[in-house]
Amino acid sequence: MTKGLVLTCDPRFVSELKKELQLPKEPDELLVLAPGVLFVARETVGEAIFLRHQFSVQQVVALESTAFDLPRLAGAAELLLAAEKAGTRVAVQCRIMDRACPYQARDVKGALDGVLPLHGLWPETKHPSLVLSVLIAKQRAYLGVSSPSENLSRWNGGAAHYGKLSGALSRAEHKLEEAFEVFGIELAASAQVLDLGAAPGGWTSFLLKQGHYVTAVDTGELARELLTHPRLIYHRQNAWHIKPPAATFDLITCDMGREASGTVEVLLHLASSLKSGGALLMTVKFMGHEPLPLIRECRRKLEQRYRMRAGRHLWHNREEVTLYLVRHT
Secondary structure, three states, X not given: OOOOEEEEOOHHHHHHHHHHHOOOOOOOOEEEEEOOEEEEOOOOOOOOOXXXXXXXXXXXXXXXXXXXXXXXXXXXXXXXXXXXXXXXXXXEEEEEOOOOOOOOHHHHHHHHHOOHHHHOOEEOOOOOOEEEEEEEEOOEXXXXXXXXXXXXXXXXXXXXXXXXXXXXXXXXXXXXXHHHHHHOOOOOOOOEEEEEOOOOOXXXXXXXXXXXXXXXXXXXXXXXXXXXXOOEEEEOOOHHHOOOOOOOEEEEEEOOOOOHHHHHHHHHHOHHHEEEEEEEEEEEEOOOOOHHHHHHHHHHHHXXXXXXXXXXXXXOOOOEEEEEEEEOO
């Protein structure tokens, strides 16, 4: 079989991913391996908002449905890892999407972890330098070695599981945490942040835990435990009515539960409150609209005052995407 790429997205948005990447329709160039998982016979596919995870396939091992062979997979992995520098920290990430496979992912991972010491490599789960990816589907094992950045995510299949945060107010807190990681956002200590659509306070809580000063805005009520925080200013009002001084904030975050067109108008209105080069993190909620045309229209309008850096349908997104922009300098 031709080598290529395994691509992963939310199963609900496969058609959007295909449109973004202009993927071929021929079965010898594009295979659907499982819901939301595609194999494409290309070396690269470019950037796509609905692409959550990918890995380069360098070995494809045909497997009999009644005789999946762990030693054969270990042998294929050993060939892929032979040239890697001793001391490199490697994560073995395995997904099994073939009901005929008699093993669980942990069985395959255990067998391939045993290959690492043969080349002086170290197993690592959370922050690897290299990832050995294995996907078992349709009686084949797809294997490849790549960096987390090449994979678009350090998480297996892009599924970012942070665990329960101490004192977390909502799952939205993880959505912002994932956005910071995926987009590589780093703020100086004690940065000034404007959080729009803040209630009940998930994003505000995350930002305060990072040591930032937060101005939270929402017509809804913020969680009571946040109200006395010394680094919080809370405006219980419509975002249209606030008038912050120019060049006040290092970052605007926006997760307002409203139509995207209205959200964009608010963000254009408040763009001057960002410092030059300041960042904007926002969600575009679909609310029944076709996703790609909606995202493109929002981007077109926002680029009056902002420059698009990246966008992604994150693991913690649902019927929305997260966009990362910066204010024009």
